[in-house]
Amino acid sequence: MEGNMTKRTRLSGIGPLALLMLFVMMLSGLRAIAGQSPNNPCSIRVPQSAPTNLSSLAKITADQAMAAARAAYPGSRVQRVELENENGCLVYGVSLSNGLEVKVDAGTGIVLHQEQEDSEDEG
Numbered sequence: 001m002e003g004n005m006t007k008r009t010r011l012s013g014i015g016p017l018a019l020l021m022l023f024v025m026m027l028s029g030l031r032a033i034a035g036q037s038p039n040n041p042c043s044i045r046v047p048q049s050a051p052t053n054l055s056s057l058a059k060i061t062a063d064q065a066m067a068a069a070r071a072a073y074p075g076s077r078v079q080r081v082e083l084e085n086e087n088g089c090l091v092y093g094v095s096l097s098n099g100l101e102v103k104v105d106a107g108t109g110i111v112l113h114q115e116q117e118d119s120e121d122e123g
Contacts, residue, residue, distance in 0.1 A: 042089030043107030054083045057090050058106040065092035065109065069102040072111045076100075 044057055051057070066078045069092075076096040083106060084093045090106040095117055103112045 041105070041112050042091065043105050044090040046085040046088055046090050050085060054085060054090060054106075058083060058092075060092075060104075060106060060109045062092060065094055065104040065106070068104045068109045068111055069094035069096060072102060072114075073098060073100065 044059065046054070046057065062081045062083070066081055069078065070076065073096055076098040078094055079097055080093075080095040082093045084091055086093070086103065089112075091112060092104040092106055094102045094104055096102060099117055100114045101117045102114045104110070105112050
């Protein structure tokens with residue numbers, strides 16, 4: 001009888017591991033569909049012959065980008081927002097009152113990263 005219980009325990013231990021692996025594979029697949037990978041976090045690539053009006057490529061609005069930046073840094077105020085082609089990725093650069101410029105993916109609204117604003121940009 002104890003032998004049967006041991007087998008069941010081992011088999012049930014495989015289930016959560018298999019579910020975790022399945023979840024990771026699904027997440028990887030969703031990133032591939034969205035054009036994302038750990039090395040390429042942006043969802044919208046700006047073509048070489050980019051239109052002069054980048055807003056035609058964006059899937060979220062400037063207001064949504066500002067909301068994402070404010071949610072990431074509560075208590076800060078938006079100073080400026082610009083749609084930018086940064087290294088081939090379409091992002092909103094949201095300048096905050098705390099001195100950070102937050103980069104928000106223009107396709108998903110996800111905060112990709114932040115950087116300290118250069119003081120020479122503010123003149």
